[in-house]
Amino acid sequence: MKDERCNVLVVGSGAGGGTVAQRLTALADRGLRVLVLEQGPRLEDHEFNGSEVEMPRALYEDGAGFLTADGSMTLAFGRAYGGSTVVYTGTSLPPPRRVIGEWEVPGLDYDDLAARTERYQAENSVHLLPPHRINENNHLFVKGCEAAGFKAEQFPVNVRGCRGSSLCNVGCPNGAKQGTHRVQLPAAEAGGVEVVTRASVDRIKAGGEGGVARVTVAAKQEHDAGLPSEWEPGEYRIHADHIVLAGGSIGSSALLLRSGFDSKLPRIGKGFTCHPCFILVGEHPQPITNDVGHPKSFYLDAAAREGWILETCMYFPFVTAKNLTGLGVDVTGFIESFPRLQMILVMACDRAVEDNRIEVDGKGKPVVHYTFTEEVRERLALATRAAARIFFGAGALRVHAPISQPTTLTWAELGALNSRIQPEHFLPGRTSISAAHLMGGCGMGRDRRDSVTDSWGRVHGFPWLRVADISLFPDALEINPYLTVMALADRVADGLLKEYGIS
Amino acid sequence: MAGTKIAPIRLPSAPPRATVSGMSPKPVLRRVRNTFRAVVQTVAPRATAFEEEEWAWAESLVEDALAQRPKRVRRQVVRFLRLLDLLTIPWYGWTFTGLSDGQRLRVLRALERSSIPLIRRGVWGVRTLGFLAVYGQEDIQARIGYRPDYRGWDVRPEAASAATHPHAGAEDEPEPGEGA
Numbered sequence: 001m002k003d004e005r006c007n008v009l010v011v012g013s014g015a016g017g018g019t020v021a022q023r024l025t026a027l028a029d030r031g032l033r034v035l036v037l038e039q040g041p042r043l044e045d046h047e048f049n050g051s052e053v054e055m056p057r058a059l060y061e062d063g064a065g066f067l068t069a070d071g072s073m074t075l076a077f078g079r080a081y082g083g084s085t086v087v088y089t090g091t092s093l094p095p096p097r098r099v100i101g102e103w104e105v106p107g108l109d110y111d112d113l114a115a116r117t118e119r120y121q122a123e124n125s126v127h128l129l130p131p132h133r134i135n136e137n138n139h140l141f142v143k144g145c146e147a148a149g150f151k152a153e154q155f156p157v158n159v160r161g162c163r164g165s166s167l168c169n170v171g172c173p174n175g176a177k178q179g180t181h182r183v184q185l186p187a188a189e190a191g192g193v194e195v196v197t198r199a200s201v202d203r204i205k206a207g208g209e210g211g212v213a214r215v216t217v218a219a220k221q222e223h224d225a226g227l228p229s230e231w232e233p234g235e236y237r238i239h240a241d242h243i244v245l246a247g248g249s250i251g252s253s254a255l256l257l258r259s260g261f262d263s264k265l266p267r268i269g270k271g272f273t274c275h276p277c278f279i280l281v282g283e284h285p286q287p288i289t290n291d292v293g294h295p296k297s298f299y300l301d302a303a304a305r306e307g308w309i310l311e312t313c314m315y316f317p318f319v320t321a322k323n324l325t326g327l328g329v330d331v332t333g334f335i336e337s338f339p340r341l342q343m344i345l346v347m348a349c350d351r352a353v354e355d356n357r358i359e360v361d362g363k364g365k366p367v368v369h370y371t372f373t374e375e376v377r378e379r380l381a382l383a384t385r386a387a388a389r390i391f392f393g394a395g396a397l398r399v400h401a402p403i404s405q406p407t408t409l410t411w412a413e414l415g416a417l418n419s420r421i422q423p424e425h426f427l428p429g430r431t432s433i434s435a436a437h438l439m440g441g442c443g444m445g446r447d448r449r450d451s452v453t454d455s456w457g458r459v460h461g462f463p464w465l466r467v468a469d470i471s472l473f474p475d476a477l478e479i480n481p482y483l484t485v486m487a488l489a490d491r492v493a494d495g496l497l498k499e500y501g502i503s
Numbered sequence: 504m505a506g507t508k509i510a511p512i513r514l515p516s517a518p519p520r521a522t523v524s525g526m527s528p529k530p531v532l533r534r535v536r537n538t539f540r541a542v543v544q545t546v547a548p549r550a551t552a553f554e555e556e557e558w559a560w561a562e563s564l565v566e567d568a569l570a571q572r573p574k575r576v577r578r579q580v581v582r583f584l585r586l587l588d589l590l591t592i593p594w595y596g597w598t599f600t601g602l603s604d605g606q607r608l609r610v611l612r613a614l615e616r617s618s619i620p621l622i623r624r625g626v627w628g629v630r631t632l633g634f635l636a637v638y639g640q641e642d643i644q645a646r647i648g649y650r651p652d653y654r655g656w657d658v659r660p661e662a663a664s665a666a667t668h669p670h671a672g673a674e675d676e677p678e679p680g681e682g683a
């Protein structure tokens with residue numbers, strides 16, 4: 001076991017960890033040591049090859065196949081230098097004022113959060129793509145919305161030099177997506193912050209005036225993508241004045257649980273939400289552009305009104321087949337028509353409920369328990385009906401809808417959508433469903449009875465420990481979370497810098 | 504820095520085929536190969552025309568995927584496929600492997616709606632592997648018309664002109680190196 005010492009240890013390098021890392025260059029400037037540990041690898045540019053089989057194995061936890069405890073939902077989250085910001089589509093929306101108000105976190109001010117959001121919109125090149133960079137899959141969504149009486153909105157995205165490879169979800173092969181792996185982490189490293197990849201934190205505990213982390217640095221295996229770790233493989237004990245957890249909803253919660261913090265903080269792992277979603281596809285009579293161009297350019301936000309959101313999307317053949325529901329031609333009839341497919345992601349806004357939580361098993365591995373409430377099923381049905389109307393409004397001949405019986409709807413059935421698409425057709429274990437917005441587990445609040453941290457990410461009762469990631473959300477955000485995570489992490493970094501006399 | 508070009512990336516025009524790594528700690532499918540192939544053909548009928556080479560790719564994709572899953576999951580896959588093969592005997596007097604394509608489809612459709620969650624999970628799991636075996640193959644992806652290219656619009660100008668449409672923001676796309 002080797003010993004290392006630092007002033008601040010950041011666990012995780014995604015939207016939260018990357019943001020904190022960059023802000024803490026102010027400490028590195030003063031000769032203090034800031035370490036960032038990332039469990040996943042650091043890939044070189046040429047390794048982003050766009051393969052839907054190879055890249056998930058390199059960039060996602062469990063190769064993007066992490067399942068909830070009952071196996072009914074797939075949870076996708078990144079595990080690489082840059083975390084999930086490497087593998088999302090770059091959609092960057094500010095937090096909704098309504099939701100932040102409903103969170104009722106004492107000391108969390110919407111205007112403060114919005115101002116911080118603006119900084120990262122600018123820093124990460126968030127903007128609207130110009131018309132000639134929008135493909136037909138997206139245009140048809142807008143057309144369908146207009147026909148169905150909805151108003152689509154365009155996603156601001158954080159790209160620079162986007163060539164339209166359409167491969168965002170397996171890591172941009174052109175380095176265009178401005179995640180923390182492109183912006184904050186390189187800036188942090190240039191400013192003297194050390195980033196160590198392939199480093200997983202087994203446990204943390206109080207030690208001296210700060211905390212101690214037990215860390216394993218893994219060796220790069222023969223078939224692994226990415227560079228070897230910056231450190232020699234082996235076991236380490238890292239002593240830090242402050243530890244900042246930014247391993248995501250599951251990572252940060254699981255680390256605290258296996259370290260035994262739940263005996264004093266009973267809310268760890270609670271309040272898990274994830275915006276459960278599934279894919280609908282519509283088949284058009286003619287080929288459309290869908291495998292070139294940014295895949296997620298428009299959305300329809302009905303969160304405030306009915307608790308659902310629709311987003312354009314375009315996934316890969318295997319992922320698409322897996323995420324449809326059923327067998328044989330019910331699925332392959334669509335997949336084999338790939339050039340004619342339009343795709344919409346249906347997303348339900350779920351609420352934090354007691355049953356949905358993160359735990360750890362006997363080996364300390366995270367286990368996520370998730371039950372689909374009646375409200376979520378109802379919202380999925382409402383959203384599915386809206387999506388079907390949009391497809392047909394855009395000219396699709398038939399639609400695959402996971403909770404329609406049967407799953408294929410034709411244009412002639414447009415008038416029967418309400419009866420064909422029903423919440424009770426949702427059958428966990430049969431209906432393919434997934435989530436990529438994994439929120440909560442170390443929620444902000446008043447005290448240890450209702451939360452894990454305060455509004456500055458300070459863990460109740462542990463002055464050396466902070467959380468700076470999406471696990472801080474006390475409930476669902478009801479929109480893509482990336483910018484909100486960065487804004488919250490920015491607050492956490494501010495609070496920490498103040499302790500060192502920097503404001 | 505305006506005008507700075509993206510560093511050239513050495514990639515083929517289509518992503519390379521998935522590597523057949525042979526990294527499986529212990530091959531799983533050889534113990535249940537016939538049942539696995541019957542499931543794949545039912546889930547994705549294109550596989551009924553597979554030549555041996557396509558089966559080799561299919562199985563290597565699945566073996567590689569399973570190799571990265573816990574040992575417990577690999578055992579579950581084998582057990583479920585064995586159970587599935589025997590489960591049809593009381594209904595049809597034949598194992599799953601011995602049934603016609605239509606009979607197999609009826610069996611899987613019934614099982615995926617089973618009142619027993621474990622059975623539903625099992626069907627979902629093997630159907631996922633079946634889709635991986637077929638649509639994870641990049642040759643097949645190309646044959647069904649999926650043809651992404653890291654160069655995007657640059658090599659699909661006809662797609663760009665076909666897609667031009669008024670629904671979008673009017674800002675220019677920043678180039679690499681331009682200020683945010």
